[in-house]
Amino acid sequence: MHLSSLTTALALVLAASPAIAQPGHGAHDAHSAQAASRGIERLMAPEGARVFIISPRDGATVGQEVTVKFGAEGIAIRPAGDMSPDSGHHHLLIDVGELPPLDAPIPDDAHHKHYGKGQTEATIHLEPGTHTLQLDLGDARHMQFDPPIVSGTITIHVQ
């Protein structure tokens, strides 16, 4: 291939790539656009907001009744439905590998627990074995923030 035709081919590839044609429009914005198309806009995560699991500790061995303490910084914990700015409520993801879809409210099932009264701890029952726990803050409408405000995932061993 001549150098000139190689250059032409490269130019075509660049022109065809939306990521390059529109700088700044990454996957992040694609999720927001998807949410908007369903009529549910995600709220921007306040700068520095974070959530974390205070206890149990990562790697801990615990009994089947597990009290999980939720930590939050840089964002207020309020009941679901409370539209106060820069606030949300905790969700505990149990044995969930991937975050739920960003363009819909967080599911409400055995693996996605809502603490819509504004709780900052909860006692859950787990079967013996190895489990993972992760916090995922949701807004008044149970939508994840943009970007999501999630804790690290911890692994615990239930006896």
Ligand SMILES: [Cu+2]
């Ligand atoms: Cu919720």
